[in-house]
Amino acid sequence: MARIAVIGAGKWGQALHYALSQKQECLITSRTKRDIKNFVNLQTAMECEYLVIAIPAQQVRQWLKDNFKFNNQKILVASKGIEASSGKFLNEIYEEFIPRDNLGFIAGPSFAAEVIQGLPCALVLNSLNEEIFISFEKFFPDFIKTYYSCDVIGAEICGAYKNVLAIASGICEGLKLGNNARASLISRGLVEMQRFGEHFGAKMETFLGLSGAGDLFLTASSELSRNFRVGLGLAKNKTLDDILIELGEVAEGVKTSYAINSLRIEHNIYTPIAAEVYLILEGKNPQDSLKDLLRT
Ligand SMILES: NC(=O)c1ccc[n+]([C@@H]2O[C@H](COP(=O)([O-])OP(=O)(O)OC[C@H]3O[C@@H](n4cnc5c(N)ncnc54)[C@H](O)[C@@H]3O)[C@@H](O)[C@H]2O)c1
Ligand SMILES: O=P(O)(O)OC[C@H](O)CO
Incomplete structure (x- = not known):
């Protein structure tokens, strides 16, 4: 057996x-x-x-x-x-x-x-x-x-948050913003998810290891990632429904963006990249998000 x-x-x-x-x-x-x-x-x-x-x-x-x-x-x-x-x-x-x-x-x-x-x-x-x-x-x-x-909570937050950042990175790629922009986005994203995790008691070293940086670098830099591909679609102004139908598999970052948005408001945590991903999913123009991210 x-x-x-x-x-x-x-x-x-x-x-x-x-x-x-x-x-x-x-x-x-x-x-x-x-x-x-x-x-x-x-x-x-x-x-x-x-x-x-x-x-x-x-x-x-x-x-x-x-x-x-x-x-x-x-x-x-x-x-x-x-x-x-x-x-x-x-x-x-x-x-x-x-x-x-x-x-x-x-x-x-x-x-x-x-x-x-x-x-x-x-x-x-x-x-x-x-x-x-x-x-x-x-x-x-x-x-x-x-x-x-x-560090269960640290691992949970890394695995969930990096999917939202992978959507952001896919948008960055789809808008053809260049390698400098993507590296900046990923490294600021790592700091952001660490700040979010710290609030919930995660260990800081988790974010620099396989669960954090490891999974973030992977997912936010490859078209093998479903979440990254959602970002590519959003940059091309496709509707979310069309993107998800085309994908045919789960892209956890979409729903997780909504969860992080509620948690950041409830706990007053500064999460600029995740906040813009949520707004783009709600219809904001990605170019406007870029301008806002460069200003804040
Ligand atoms: N694919 C990857 O590379 C990968 C790697 C690590 C973690 N994950 C995570 O694993 C999870 C599953 O991802 P996946 O890639 O297998 O997705 P998938 O879209 O390929 O498959 C999802 C599976 O869940 C099943 N399912 C859907 N709704 C269900 C329900 N109500 N009850 C029972 N089963 C249901 C579907 O039948 C399907 O078999 C996600 O949380 C994802 O983030 C995926
Ligand atoms: O294809 P994604 O974006 O769901 O990512 C899959 C895994 O989580 C990568 O570790």
Whole structure:
């Protein structure tokens, strides 16, 4: 009987399933049946002792309410985002259903398209309980190096915030503002997400490591990123609806922009780049945002 299962068979779920199948049998399940080796129904997957959950952040709460039965499983959360309707971080939502000692969160630069080819990659497994890291690290294949961190909130904020900054970077690229502008945007973005994280108790060193700078540099500088591609589309004045239909996959930065906008207002945090991304998603002309960012 397999001990580990991936829940969610989108791009990331499938890539993690590929990686976690290298050393042992790994099951996978999703809402719709897929033609993947070891695909099982949800009930069978849920019987595994170790679960990796890779469903979009905005669907997590409802999915847990409708499907999850706690049976002392150890869980790694693979999603990156903040719930827009409540401004809650994913660890807060999961902790409403599962004891925090059973939970871990994956962070770090990791395009599914490269993981599924077995290309080398480094990830951080974050948990308040180091035993979670120790339990899961042995499942990962040789091409993935895993690190441990107890900074769950820092990892959560890095993974979510960098998606919003990747949208900004895609806009910068789409407007053909040049390499200098993009480097400035990414480095100011890193400072901004660190300031945001500090407010919520994140450790500063997290922002300079794989989860922060690592994932931000990756996502904000490549068309492999869905969030970056959303930015490219916005710069071309495409409507958000058209961009998301064309994308056909989740771009977490869109909803997370709304969550960060509510949190920055509620907590009075200075987040100029995320604020402009939110305004552009609400219809502001990107050129006007650029002028405002250069002035403030
Ligand atoms: N793709 C990547 O490179 C990558 C890397 C790291 C983290 N992530 C994160 O992983 C999460 C999933 O991303 P993805 O790339 O797999 O997205 P995707 O768009 O490829 O797939 C999303 C999956 O979630 C499932 N899903 C959607 N709504 C659901 C619901 N209500 N209940 C259950 N399942 C539902 C879909 O069926 C699909 O299988 C996101 O938070 C993303 O930020 C993605
Ligand atoms: O394609 P994106 O923009 O969702 O980014 C994927 C991963 O989060 C990169 O680490």
